[in-house]
Amino acid sequence: VIVSSKSNNQSSEFTSPHSVLSPVEIDSNVTTDVVDLLQTIPGVFVSRTGGAGSQISINIRGGDSSHVLVLIDGVNVNDPSESSRKFNMPSLKSIDIERIEVLKGAQSVLYGSNALGGVINIITKKAQNKNALIADYGEEDGLSNSLTYYGKKSVFYMNAFYNKSRGISAQKVGTERDQNTNKGVTLNYSYSFDKFEMDWQYKVLDTFTETDGFGKDDLGAYNKQVQQIMSQKVVANHGKNKLVQKLSFNKSDRYNKYDNSGYVIDNYSGTSIDNDINYTFNLKDKKILVGISNQNETFKKSSVEEVDSALHAIYLGADFKQEDFFYSLGLRNDNHNDFGNFASYSVGIGKNFEKRRQLKLHYATGFKAPTMYQLYVEKDGIYNPGNINLNPETSKSIDLTYKQMGVNSYSVSLFDTFIDDKIFFSG
Numbered sequence: 001v002i003v004s005s006k007s008n009n010q011s012s013e014f015t016s017p018h019s020v021l022s023p024v025e026i027d028s029n030v031t032t033d034v035v036d037l038l039q040t041i042p043g044v045f046v047s048r049t050g051g052a053g054s055q056i057s058i059n060i061r062g063g064d065s066s067h068v069l070v071l072i073d074g075v076n077v078n079d080p081s082e083s084s085r086k087f088n089m090p091s092l093k094s095i096d097i098e099r100i101e102v103l104k105g106a107q108s109v110l111y112g113s114n115a116l117g118g119v120i121n122i123i124t125k126k127a128q129n130k131n132a133l134i135a136d137y138g139e140e141d142g143l144s145n146s147l148t149y150y151g152k153k154s155v156f157y158m159n160a161f162y163n164k165s166r167g168i169s170a171q172k173v174g175t176e177r178d179q180n181t182n183k184g185v186t187l188n189y190s191y192s193f194d195k196f197e198m199d200w201q202y203k204v205l206d207t208f209t210e211t212d213g214f215g216k217d218d219l220g221a222y223n224k225q226v227q228q229i230m231s232q233k234v235v236a237n238h239g240k241n242k243l244v245q246k247l248s249f250n251k252s253d254r255y256n257k258y259d260n261s262g263y264v265i266d267n268y269s270g271t272s273i274d275n276d277i278n279y280t281f282n283l284k285d286k287k288i289l290v291g292i293s294n295q296n297e298t299f300k301k302s303s304v305e306e307v308d309s310a311l312h313a314i315y316l317g318a319d320f321k322q323e324d325f326f327y328s329l330g331l332r333n334d335n336h337n338d339f340g341n342f343a344s345y346s347v348g349i350g351k352n353f354e355k356r357r358q359l360k361l362h363y364a365t366g367f368k369a370p371t372m373y374q375l376y377v378e379k380d381g382i383y384n385p386g387n388i389n390l391n392p393e394t395s396k397s398i399d400l401t402y403k404q405m406g407v408n409s410y411s412v413s414l415f416d417t418f419i420d421d422k423i424f425f426s427g
Contacts, residue, residue, distance in 0.1 A: 015348025063117030080270030105397035106366030109330035
């Protein structure tokens with residue numbers, strides 16, 4: 001089952017190109033670094049600017065790293081305080097991760113803005129059979145603890161971790177070790193009764209990374225970020241049909257300092273409140289998904305007054321099958337308080353053959369609204385330009401995939417993605 005499809009489609013009947021890292025693959029991997037795990041997924045490429053905790057770029061099929069939407073349990077966690085709204089992936093560890101789903105190509109029909117080139121959905125554990133304490137020692141020291149308490153109809157799960165890396169210098173001839181410290185806590189409470197399921201989650205990620213200036217070691221430079229994520233999910237089962245309501249709050253505060261360069265970068269803060277309600281009709285050989293979503297963001301830095309934006313959407317999806325064929329259709333309309341309405345759509349067809357072989361074709365469009373940094377930050381030297389006239393970036397992606405399922409499985413894909421109105425910086 002692909003949870004990221006929102007209507008829990010079977011992988012064998014989901015036309016959108018995707019990959020999944022299973023619990024076995026995650027637990028059997030020697031690394032607890034989510035960034036390293038992502039590099040094992042076909043079509044996902046990761047590059048670093050330095051040692052542990054340093055800035056990274058995640059590209060799906062060669063796309064821009066700012067075009068990747070990151071979800072944790074379906075909650076949008078992209079950083080509203082960051083200039084291109086990327087998520088700080090090095091802050092995550094795989095200790096409490098159940099599985100990772102990656103949707104490739106434009107996914108705006110389901111997830112709206114930011115899903116221009118793909119979606120990474122990180123699904124966390126909600127419980128464990130045994131409480132655990134794990135300690136690591138070496139170039140990276142770490143300590144993590146997970147506890148699970150079972151009630152009659154409820155489950156409480158807690159995970160906390162501390163990780164410190166001795167690091168390396170980001171400079172070719174540097175000698176200073178740029179250390180990285182990660183701390184995090186996840187609290188999850190689930191309750192189910194009759195036809196209702198409820199889930200509340202609170203997560204905080206605190207990272208501190210020593211950095212270098214331009215061309216030499218910088219003993220006083222650092223990046224610090226504290227991100228808090230709160231979410232509520234309610235599921236009401238009505239026969240075979242299902243109503244899902246998800247409300248989330250995402251707040252990020254970032255502090256950057258560059259000593260040897262002679263200046264201090266402003267502190268940044270951003271918040272995002274997302275609310276998504278959808279209903280799935282499960283009919284014979286058909287699934288119909290209808291939903292509405294709202295997103296409200298704020299952004300500020302020490303030298304700029306707070307600004308805000310709003311994005312409202314309605315979307316529709318349909319999946320159906322007929323004998324060995326399966327089809328999908330999707331349509332979405334978003335309304336942004338600055339650039340107005342934007343429509344995105346998707347269409348897919350697939351066929352299952354004998355001996356668990358499959359061929360499918362998928363076409364989709366996507367968009368990304370300009371970030372508030374890109375729209376509103378006042379011109380303050382050449383490093384902080386804002387442009388209120390920017391249009392959303394758009395994409396068109398098409399994918400043809402042949403897949404052999406079973407014990408010896410493989411897939412071959414031919415794809416093309418086109419990006420228009422690309423936003424970039426010009427000094």
